Amino acid sequence: MEGIQVREAILLSETIFDKMVTSLSGLPGIGRKSATRIAFHLLRMDPNAFQLFIGNIKDTKENLKFCKLCAGITEHDICDICSSPKRDSNILCVVEQPEDIFFIEKTNVFSGKYHVLNGAISPLDGIGPEELRIAELEARIENQRVEEILLATNPTLEGDATASYISSVLQKFNVRITRIAHGLTVGGTIEYSDQYTLSKAIQSRLPFR
Amino acid sequence: MEGIQVREAILLSETIFDKMVTSLSGLPGIGRKSATRIAFHLLRMDPNAFQLFIGNIKDTKENLKFCKLCAGITEHDICDICSSPKRDSNILCVVEQPEDIFFIEKTNVFSGKYHVLNGAISPLDGIGPEELRIAELEARIENQRVEEILLATNPTLEGDATASYISSVLQKFNVRITRIAHGLTVGGTIEYSDQYTLSKAIQSRLPFR
Numbered sequence: 001m002e003g004i005q006v007r008e009a010i011l012l013s014e015t016i017f018d019k020m021v022t023s024l025s026g027l028p029g030i031g032r033k034s035a036t037r038i039a040f041h042l043l044r045m046d047p048n049a050f051q052l053f054i055g056n057i058k059d060t061k062e063n064l065k066f067c068k069l070c071a072g073i074t075e076h077d078i079c080d081i082c083s084s085p086k087r088d089s090n091i092l093c094v095v096e097q098p099e100d101i102f103f104i105e106k107t108n109v110f111s112g113k114y115h116v117l118n119g120a121i122s123p124l125d126g127i128g129p130e131e132l133r134i135a136e137l138e139a140r141i142e143n144q145r146v147e148e149i150l151l152a153t154n155p156t157l158e159g160d161a162t163a164s165y166i167s168s169v170l171q172k173f174n175v176r177i178t179r180i181a182h183g184l185t186v187g188g189t190i191e192y193s194d195q196y197t198l199s200k201a202i203q204s205r206l207p208f209r
Numbered sequence: 210m211e212g213i214q215v216r217e218a219i220l221l222s223e224t225i226f227d228k229m230v231t232s233l234s235g236l237p238g239i240g241r242k243s244a245t246r247i248a249f250h251l252l253r254m255d256p257n258a259f260q261l262f263i264g265n266i267k268d269t270k271e272n273l274k275f276c277k278l279c280a281g282i283t284e285h286d287i288c289d290i291c292s293s294p295k296r297d298s299n300i301l302c303v304v305e306q307p308e309d310i311f312f313i314e315k316t317n318v319f320s321g322k323y324h325v326l327n328g329a330i331s332p333l334d335g336i337g338p339e340e341l342r343i344a345e346l347e348a349r350i351e352n353q354r355v356e357e358i359l360l361a362t363n364p365t366l367e368g369d370a371t372a373s374y375i376s377s378v379l380q381k382f383n384v385r386i387t388r389i390a391h392g393l394t395v396g397g398t399i400e401y402s403d404q405y406t407l408s409k410a411i412q413s414r415l416p417f418r
Contacts, residue, residue, distance in 0.1 A: 057232055
């Protein structure tokens with residue numbers, strides 16, 4: 001009986017600890033083992049550092065929202081790219097996730113605006129076209145002059161299917177539809193390129209300048 | 210000039226976002242890429258779920274502390290294991306981290322008490338014996354009757370070195386010093402066991418019962 005009490009006492013601390021582990025293991029890419037490691041790290045953290053850690057996360061969460069037009073992240077209702085008169089409104093780059101905007105912006109080669117779908121068509125995950133921001137894309141094409149839609153969904157089964165679907169839906173509009181190129185990695189070798197990328201690279205060949 | 214303004218505006222949102230990413234990438238096992246994925250997950254989280262997430266982490270952090278005796282996690286000053294008269298005070302199991310106590314408790318085969326070192330000797334990481342709770346271990350042996358010290362540091366270079374060091378330091382006391390056994394994984398095969406484990410398993414062989 002008393003032995004049982006001891007085990008229950010230990011389990012109680014484990015339950016409080018478990019609250020943290022369970023919360024952390026809900027994050028993408030974090031399993032229970034990593035969550036346990038992170039939880040112990042947080043427990044060991046000096047209280048000021050912990051406050052700063054939680055404060056930084058809450059600050060960002062409270063100050064950033066999703067742009068009402070493109071669904072990219074922003075501090076305002078409409079993001080800086082959508083509201084900028086310097087960006088070309090005639091070309092919309094369609095991406096799966098808001099984070100994709102960051103990566104494309106870093107290349108410095110795109111001066112148009114963006115449209116985030118918030119995912120890709122994936123029947124296995126129960127994501128159909130209605131779950132994506134495709135109606136919003138059509139509305140934007142109807143309400144402003146758009147000349148080109150650059151489909152920059154990922155070169156995956158889901159991303160390719162989404163690009164095909166959107167392309168068919170947009171046939172009714174007078175817009176040029178383009179797809180981001182697939183090909184060899186710059187600095188990579190043919191030897192280490194996979195066969196799918198290599199065949200895409202050959203099919204998408206361009207005149208040599 | 211105006212083009213520069215646009216880029217600065219974008220960088221501003223990136224800076225606020227960066228606060229979250231930088232905080233997250235300070236967690237063990239989380240690189241910048243995983244931190245970015247987690248940050249976008251948190252931004253997408255519904256505000257109530259986010260509050261719950263932060264609340265659970267803060268709750269655990271505020272309610273759990275480290276036991277003043279063994280340094281395991283607890284809700285009180287002295288943990289339930291250290292304060293339990295049902296646990297055998299004559300045997301102390303020495304572990305590297307508080308989390309190791311959880312794993313050993315789950316086996317249900319150890320009824321003694323624990324002592325957490327908070328690490329292992331690792332000259333490359335600048336961790337010497339002074340950084341570990343070895344003086345506290347000696348004090349416990351001096352202040353209470355201890356018959357056996359079970360060294361359950363990890364079977365790594367650092368864990369083995371720490372076990373050897375502690376064993377030599379404790380020679381002055383009249384205690385039996387034991388080491389957790391190394392050997393084949395239960396359910397594993399000789400074929401897939403590494404040569405170091407296999408040689409330890411042979412050297413540590415026991416009479417067949």
